[in-house]
Amino acid sequence: MIKSLLDTISNPSDLRKLHPTQLPILAKELREFIIDIIAAKEGHLGASLGVVELTIALHYLFDTPNDLLVWDVGHQAYGHKILTGRKNIFNSNRQFGGIAGFPSRNESEFDAFGVGHSSTSISAVLGMAIASHIKGVEKKHHIAVIGDASIASGMAFEALNHAGVSDANILIILNDNAIGIDPSVGALKEYLTKVKTDKKLAAQNNIIKALNFDYSGPIDGHDIPKLLSEISRLKAVKGPKFLHVITTKGKGLQKAEEDQVTYHAPGKFDKISGERIPKEKSVFTKYQDVFGKTLVELATKNGKIVAITPAMLTGSSLNLMLEKFPKRTFDVGIAEQHAVTLAAGMATQGLIPFCAIYSTFLQRAYDQVIHDVALQNLPVIFCLDRAGLVGEDGATHHGVFDIAYLRCIPNLIIAAPSNEIELRNMLFTAQKGLENPIAIRYPRGFGAIADWQKPFSAIEIGKGICLQKGTKVAVLSIGTMLKTVQEAIKNSKNNDKFSLYDMRFVKPLDENLLHDIFKNHEKIITIEDGVISAGFGSAILEFTSQNNYKNDCKILGIPDEFIEHGSVEQLQNKLHLDVISLIKYFDLL
Numbered sequence: 143m144i145k146s147l148l149d150t151i152s153n154p155s156d157l158r159k160l161h162p163t164q165l166p167i168l169a170k171e172l173r174e175f176i177i178d179i180i181a182a183k184e185g186h187l188g189a190s191l192g193v194v195e196l197t198i199a200l201h202y203l204f205d206t207p208n209d210l211l212v213w214d215v216g217h218q219a220y221g222h223k224i225l226t227g228r229k230n231i232f233n234s235n236r237q238f239g240g241i242a243g244f245p246s247r248n249e250s251e252f253d254a255f256g257v258g259h260s261s262t263s264i265s266a267v268l269g270m271a272i273a274s275h276i277k278g279v280e281k282k283h284h285i286a287v288i289g290d291a292s293i294a295s296g297m298a299f300e301a302l303n304h305a306g307v308s309d310a311n312i313l314i315i316l317n318d319n320a321i322g323i324d325p326s327v328g329a330l331k332e333y334l335t336k337v338k339t340d341k342k343l344a345a346q347n348n349i350i351k352a353l354n355f356d357y358s359g360p361i362d363g364h365d366i367p368k369l370l371s372e373i374s375r376l377k378a379v380k381g382p383k384f385l386h387v388i389t390t391k392g393k394g395l396q397k398a399e400e401d402q403v404t405y406h407a408p409g410k411f412d413k414i415s416g417e418r419i420p421k422e423k424s425v426f427t428k429y430q431d432v433f434g435k436t437l438v439e440l441a442t443k444n445g446k447i448v449a450i451t452p453a454m455l456t457g458s459s460l461n462l463m464l465e466k467f468p469k470r471t472f473d474v475g476i477a478e479q480h481a482v483t484l485a486a487g488m489a490t491q492g493l494i495p496f497c498a499i500y501s502t503f504l505q506r507a508y509d510q511v512i513h514d515v516a517l518q519n520l521p522v523i524f525c526l527d528r529a530g531l532v533g534e535d536g537a538t539h540h541g542v543f544d545i546a547y548l549r550c551i552p553n554l555i556i557a558a559p560s561n562e563i564e565l566r567n568m569l570f571t572a573q574k575g576l577e578n579p580i581a582i583r584y585p586r587g588f589g590a591i592a593d594w595q596k597p598f599s600a601i602e603i604g605k606g607i608c609l610q611k612g613t614k615v616a617v618l619s620i621g622t623m624l625k626t627v628q629e630a631i632k633n634s635k636n637n638d639k640f641s642l643y644d645m646r647f648v649k650p651l652d653e654n655l656l657h658d659i660f661k662n663h664e665k666i667i668t669i670e671d672g673v674i675s676a677g678f679g680s681a682i683l684e685f686t687s688q689n690n691y692k693n694d695c696k697i698l699g700i701p702d703e704f705i706e707h708g709s710v711e712q713l714q715n716k717l718h719l720d721v722i723s724l725i726k727y728f729d730l731l
Contacts, residue, residue, distance in 0.1 A: 146171050153227050154201040154252075165202065165366045169194045173394040176220050179233050181413035184534075185243060188392040188405045189289075190220035192319055192363075196287070196387060197221035199369040200315075203377065204283055210254040210270050214263035214288040216244030217406070218317065226252035236534040238708030244538060258538020259506065260476050261295035263288050264314055268301055271310035283377065284311060290318040290334055291326045291453060295476040305382045306354035313376055313383045318360065319391040325403075327453075328475045338388060350384045359386030364393060403456055426588040429622075430527055432562045433584065434459025435595075436569050437496055438466050444573055446494045450474065452481040458498040458527050478503050482510035482522070489520040494573050497522055501529040501541025501583060508547065515579050516553045522579045523572045529558075529583035530621065530671035531700075531714065536707030541583070542700045545620075545648050546676035548581055555580040555603060556648040558621035558678075562594035564646065570598040585622050585671070587710070604650035610642040615731055616663040618643050620670050620678045623719070627669055630724035636731060648678050656685055665694045665731065671719070674699040698727075 147164060148171040151157050160168065172194050180187045198221070200211060206226070213219040223241065224232055227250060234240025245253035255266045263286035271284040292298060293316060305312060318334055320326055333349060338360055350357040356379055361368050369387070376383045391406075392398025397416030398405035410419040427435075441447040441463065449463045453476045464471040474481050478499060485495035504511070504526060515522045529541040548556055555578050559565040568582050606618075610631065617640055619627045624644050631640045641663060645652065659666065666686075668679035679697030686695055698719065705713060714720040718727070 148172060148175055148224075148229070151225060152229070154206050154225060157198070157201055157225060160202075162202075162367070162370060165195075165198050165370075169198055169366065170394075172198070172221050172224060175224060175229075175232075177395055177413050179235065180220075181411050183233055183235060183237065184407070184409050185220070185236055186217040186407050187395070188398050188402055189215075189217035191395060191398060192389040192391040192393050193218045193287070193317055194221050194393070195364050195366050195369060196315070196317065196389065197225065199366060199373055200285060200287075201225055203370065203373050204285065207251045207254065209283040209285065210267065211252070211285045212255045212263040212266050212270075212287070213245055213257060214286065214292045215260045216257040218287065218289070219245050219257075222252070223250075226250055236536075236707055238706075238712040240707075242536055242707055243534060244536070256538075258535070259503065260292040261288070261298040263292075264298055264301035264305065264312075267312050267314075268305045268308065268310055271312045272308070275310065280311070282311070283313065285313045285315065287315045287317055290316060290320060290331060291476055294326070294328050294330045296479060302350075302353050302355075309381050311380060313373075313385065314355070315385045315387055316359075317363065317387055317389055319389045319402075326475065327473050331475075334386075337386070350386075355382045355384040357384045357386065359384075360388045361386070363387035363389035424588050425592045426590060427562060427594060428459075428588055429562065429565065429584045429586070430457065430459040431462075432565055432589065432594060433498070433525055433527070433569065434462040436566045438462050440570060440573055441467055441470065444494065446492065447496065447573055448472065448488055448493050449496050449498065450481050450485050450488075451498045452476055452478045452503065454498065454500060454503075454527075457500070458525070460498055478507040479510050482507040483514045485522045486510070486514040486518065486520050489515075489522050490518075495522050496525055496569075496573075498525040498527060500539075501526045501544045502532075502539050504544065505547065511548070511554075511579075512551055516551045519553045519578060521576045523569075523576075524579065524581040525569075526581055526583040528586045530585045530623075531705065531710045532586045533710045533713070534707050537704040540700075540705050541585075542672050542705065544581070544583055545670065545672040545678055546680075549649055549676060549681060553578050554649065557582045557646060558648060559584060559646065560619070560622055560624035560644050562589040562591050563596055564601070564644075566594060566596070567599050567601050571601045571603070574600065576603075583621065589622075590625055601646070604647050604652055606643055606645040606647065606652040606655050608641065608643050608655075610640065612638055612640040612642075612663075614639045614663060615665045615667060615728075616641045616643065616659045618645050618659070618666065618668045618678075618682060620645050620648060620668075623669050623671050626714075626719070626721055627724065629721045630728055633721070633725050634728035636728060639731065640728065645678070648681060651681060651685060653685065656682070657689070660686070660689070660691045660693050663693065665696070667696045667698065669719070669724075670697075670699040672699055673702065675702050698724075
């Protein structure tokens with residue numbers, strides 16, 4: 143049986159033994175390999191299919207890992223992983239105990255920089271290039287591959303601004319496919335679109351050239367001979383270089399080319415036809431859709447409501463708001479800092495901004511939350527999607543830090559609804575005229591209540607509720623961990639010992655309720671899907687100390703370490719936060 147070219151490649155040194163005429167054949171095989179695995183195992187498909195030829199060309203021409211290659215975000219790095227020693231284990235991609243879905247320095251020497259959030263690559267390679275210069279290593283190359291959505295981010299521009307006045311030996315490759323997860327937006331996107339068709343604009347009135355880069359392109363990113371020719375030329379050019387490459391996201395799979403949003407991460411699909419394999423229909427609703435549908439309902443009655451998202455229209459279900467109220471919905475691109483301060487500006491003028499940001503991405507706008515929103519006490523409503531463990535995306539995407547990093551900020555309310563109805567009512571409450579900013583956190587995935595679209599009911603800020611009265615132990619739950627805790631208490635042999643409280647708010651705490659809890663229970667247990675350090679449980683311990691209570695207190699949550707990738711169920715089991723683990727713990731009390 144004749145081996146495929148891909149079968150002969152264990153690392154890029156094997157790749158470099160091929161004749162250039164063999165590379166298009168390898169590209170075809172690499173695409174088929176990615177499609178075969180992702181069809182069965184799921185993952186980020188479209189971005190990696192779009193850069194197959196570019197990936198091959200870079201590893202063919204550069205001496206990786208001695209030359210340093212950084213993939214922005216990492217959605218586009220599957221081909222890179224396969225060609226750099228991970229082909230035989232690629233079927234474990236994003237699986238518990240397997241390789242990560244994003245490049246990771248812990249995983250391979252070919253992963254020069256860990257990436258999961260966007261727009262970091264140019265800063266990283268510039269830092270590497272400066273380090274090489276300081277160490278006297280002048281022949282090393284430093285390459286960043288960044289998408290047209292990511293390069294519009296403020297951080298990318300900050301890096302370009304610095305790099306343009308350096309003599310750093312860096313090559314920035316713009317992978318321009320006019321889409322991130324959703325279609326790219328903004329003036330830069332419009333400029334790049336014009337450059338593709340107007341060669342005079344590319345040659346004369348060029349933004350990148352104005353920043354002192356040696357600009358070349360745009361060229362066809364699927365034409366291997368052109369890529370080899372132009373990248374070879376740029377290797378000999380000193381200083382900051384910029385290559386503009388045009389690609390098609392999802393290249394090689396017709397369905398992925400036709401529906402680039404869905405096939406960014408399509409789930410399981412038929413590898414021949416590309417047709418997605420339908421998942422069993424759930425009677426339940428995703429939390430993001432509870433948010434999106436409820437916001438449309440509220441905005442229909444309240445004309446002051448506006449919605450803002452940094453490049454996550456579909457992911458946050460604000461596409462529903464955009465369809466109904468296009469003039470009141472703003473996708474600002476990958477620009478979390480701008481999104482937060484834009485919301486603050488709107489709030490000063492009496493609008494009611496709902497700023498929908500994934501928990502992990504709000505980390506990127508921390509100063510703006512403090513300086514522009516909380517310090518001025520502006521009633522911005524932060525809707526933190528993907529709070530808690532998110533699963534296969536892993537350490538870069540788990541939303542486990544938000545309670546801890548927000549809790550120390552004055553003026554800010556932190557709410558964590560335990561189910562879809564509470565989320566709906568908190569959104570309703572928030573738009574009725576709060577005097578403070580509020581962060582409402584909710585998880586990825588489906589809820590557990592089929593009939594959640596009940597009439598609205600306002601929730602008193604800072605009020606928790608008792609769901610079960612017991613004799614000795616009080617369990618204080620925050621957020622959607624409540625369902626797991628309820629199930630564990632229900633099945634514990636010591637069921638009657640436990641009182642259960644849905645605290646609903648991390649800040650302000652329900653101090654009246656807490657005094658009652660501490661006076662009537664021997665032991666207090668807090669449970670959260672956030673980090674233990676500085677989290678909800680820590681807030682309870684602070685209350686304990688301030689009021690000189692001597693009760694035995696135990697905090698359950700995420701330990702002080704970065705959590706790997708895997709399904710939420712697998713990770714909860716590993717962290718002893720699943721139902722079975724909690725039953726065992728409760729049975730010992």
